[in-house]
Each structure stands twice: as C-alpha cells, then as structure tokens.
Amino acid sequence: MKTPPIGLPPRNGEENQKMRDELQRLSDQQSRLFAQLQAGENHFKQLARSVWRVQENERRRLARELHDGIGQHLTALHHRLHGLARNPGCSVDERLQQASTLCETAISEVRALSRMLRPQILDDLGLSAALQWLARYSSEDSGCMIEVDVGDLPEDFDSELSTLIFRVAQEALANALKHAQAKHVVMRLTRRANHLLLLIVDDGCGCDVERAWRRSSESESSGLASMRERVNLFGGQLELISQPGEGLQLRVRLPLTVEPGES
Template identity: 40%
Template sequence: MLATIDRMSLTQPAALEQMPFSQLTTDQPNNAPSTFTLQVPLIAHESEIGELNIVGAAGHSFNDEQRAVLREVAAQLAVALQQARLFEQVRTGNERLHTLSAHLLEVQEQERRHIARELHDEIGQALTAAQLNLQDLTEVTKLEALPARVEDTLVLIETVLGQVRSLSLDLRPSMLDDLGLGAALRWYVKRQAERAKLMAEINADAIEPRPPTTIETACYRIAQEAVTNIVRYARATEVCVDLYVRSGVLHLVVRDNGVGFDVDAAQARASQGGSVGILGMQERAQLAGGWWSVASTPGQGTTIRAFFPLHPAERSDANDVDSHHFGG
C-alpha cells in the first residue's frame, strides 16, 4: 500500500467532520492488476491544501474504524503542512528583515560619507578661502583693493550657502513638509532630469486633504529611489512621473524608456540579498500600508507603481494584498 501527498488548488471550504471519501477504480496499462485509490482531502482553516491518496490492490476496502483513523491522520498532516508553511513564511520574513537591516546600515554609511565629502571638499574649502580673504583684508594698505577682495569673499560665502542648501534638500526637502508631495516631486524630478539631461514629464495632482506624513514620505522616497535608478542604470532619455488619487487610493507611477531589466532575475537577486533598492521600495510601500509593483522588459523600459489607500479601512484591506510582487 502506498500513501502520497499531492498539492492541490484551494477548493470550497469543507468542515473536517464532513470530509468526503471517494473510492476510484482504474485499470493500469500493460495488463497490470486493477487498483483502487482512496482520496482523503487535507483541510486547514476550512480550505483544502492537499490530498492524501491511499492506493491499494483491487478488492481491498476500509471499514469505518480504519476510515476514522485515516481521517485523523489527514487532519494531523494538514496541521503539519500548515505549520511548515507558516515556519517558512517566518523564516523568509526574518531573512528579509536581516537584508533590510544590512541595507539600512549601508545606506546610512553612504549618506555619512557623502555628507563628510561635501563638508570637507566643498564647504570646507570654500570657508577656508573666505577665511584667507578676510585675513588678507587686515593687511591691505590700498583702499582701492578692498572692494575686489570683499566681492570675492561674498561670492565664496554665497557658494557655501548654496552648497549647504543643496545638501539639506538632498537629505529632506523642506517643501515636502511645507508644500506637499506634489510640489516636492515636481521639484525633485525636474532637478534630477536637468542634472542627467533627461526629458521629464511630471503630472502631479494637488492632493487635498494631504495624505498622512508616513504616506507622503514613503511615496517621495520610492519616487526618489526609482528616479535615482533611472539616472544610474537605465540609460534612458525620458522619464515620466504621475501622481494622482483614484477611488481613495494614491497612485504613484514612474516610467522610463531605458534598457529595462529581467524582473524575475531581479526578484531572485532581491531574495538573496541583492537588488536592495527594489526590496527597499517594496518595504517602504508595505510599511505605509500600501503595495508596489514593477513591470520591465529588457530593451523596453521600466514602470514602477506604488499604491497607498488613504483611509484606514482601505489600508487594512491592503495588508491582505501581496505587496511583495513583481509584475504589471
């Protein structure tokens, strides 16, 4: 007698005490003796997750006591399978958490190195030059030389102020807090497009009332990551960003006409700790109560989408959606 467990698609719920048995008789090829199969569904949380098939020689039958034992075995197998699934989900979640924690530390160090370089190489040098100019002023004996030295010092100070302002905006633009998500996205995308010489189309609706801060921040950071990836990797000439609300859901769409990439391969790298940018966008969307998707084909560009329900009930419903999916 042979027992096997076969995975099946979910069927209509069935209570354990009403679990059906079906006995099928089939003729095997090559004149093999007839066999019968007793099928026992595996039920967990009122849904069928598999099937226990008992195959035996023709003529054998199960009495009520044996069927009761098989029913109990099937129930225990269903529980074991469900627990194995849950354990795998927890293990995968822990791996994702570890990957994201490592990525967070990496990003923090990169930001610190960037700030240190800006302070030392740009701002520090400009302040040193201004200091030398001011020291020289104490030694100037001809009054006609003063205006040129003062003008040079003022230019240096203005340069420093611009660099400090730019550094502050890179960390978090004040307009995100003051003017809202649409204005911040228009400013950021236009700024990055000008730097990278991209054609940019930005369609950002004014959203009233404003979304919660967590959603605005998540949406801005996802757009920031998507545009950064376009500039670094896509070799695109055009970028389009859309921001709008439909049926109580905030939609963010970032498209480019670049080289695209293999989504399945990116998903595999993300699961192994690579493609942390993709993983980060997914997690940002989920933590803000939304979900995220990417559609891309090599040679045909990429489209990033993020969706954020703006009402608590809808955000709760969104948690039931698989936010870690790839595809259009």
C-alpha cells in the same frame, strides 16, 4: 489485559486511526507555523540589514558632499581671510569679493543639500507641489525634460505615505538621470478607488529587470531594493517593466485608507 475506563466504550481500530490522523494533522500544522515564523524572522533580518545599508549609503553620500563641496569652500574661505589678516594692504577689495563669492556658494550648497534631505515644500504645500519642485529641480540640474501629472488626492493625505511616494519618485528620477541617461521622463500619480498608482516612465537605456532585481538582492545596488522594501512596508507593490535599450516603466500601487464618507 487493560480495560477501558468506566463509562468510556473501547476504541476500535477506526477511531484510533482517526486520532492518529488528527495528531498528524496538528503536527503538520505546527511545523508549517514554525516554518512561517522562521521565514518571517529571516525576512525581518534582511529588511533590517537593508535599512541599515541604505542608511550607511546615505551617510556616505552626505559625508562625501560635505567634504568635497562645502568643506572645500569653507577651507578656501579660511585661506582668503587668513591672507587678508596677514597682508591687510594687498588687494583687499578683490580678496573680499572672492571670500563673499565662496560664502554664497557654500550657502547655496547647504540649502540644496537641506532641500534634498527633506524639502520644506513637502510639509508646507503637500505632495503635488513637492513632486513639481523635484521635477523642476532635477530638470534644471540635468537638462532632462520631466513631465508631472498629479490627480486629485485626499485633503487629509497621510504624511508618511506622502513621504514614501516622494522618496520613490526621487530615487526613480535619480536612476533615470544618472544611470539610464534619460532625456524625457513622465511621472503620473493618480487615485483609483482605494489605491494610489504611481507611474514613472523614461526613455533611457533600459535594463534587464531580472538582473536588476538580482543585483539588488545581492546588495550590489541598494536603491532598487530600498524602494521595493519601503513600498512593501506600506502594503503596496512595485513593478518594473523594461528591456535593454527600450527605456523603463516603474509602477507602484499603494493602498489608500479612505475616511468614512469619502467615495
């Protein structure tokens, strides 16, 4: 019969049970940690795939606009100039005017594409001016009435957070105009304590919210998924409220870092 080491009293059944319970607790805790790590790894994999999908969709859109718009204008311009070189005495003034018009159209489309990729006004004048510009540009292009109300923002507003809000507003407006066929959109950005609240309401055709989220999770539509994932990366929440035929509300709540001394 084995004896306990010198100086240690023999363990009774109650102590052994406590040790087994503690070991089981540690084992369960370890299993939960491994499960959380696995869930986190899966989440980051999904996020990486979503980012990649959004990037590819954006590249596809840019390639289509460059080919169908600017590319065609430059090709037509080339034909006009080539025709002038071959027949210099045939309607020179008219062909030069056509070539000039094609140049102006191509330049205009390049500038519009550049502004939508990264509007200079966002860096030069800030988020409020950029949202006003976005609303005016979208309204002129679609005929939709778009109202913008931006409250007081911190003077040293974080540029990445500013970009995030602009991109969410840009995507939400695109959805409202292209898919929901909205005629009136209201956009409000306000500060509440240490948070920013973005509200975008449209009078479009609305949607089944659960179905919209399901489609986004199944990669059928990347715009909604990319908005939610970008907001989540900044510790925020994005909520949709809608019913078919009743318009849509998009609500975003983002934490705002407050510098010492600010209220």
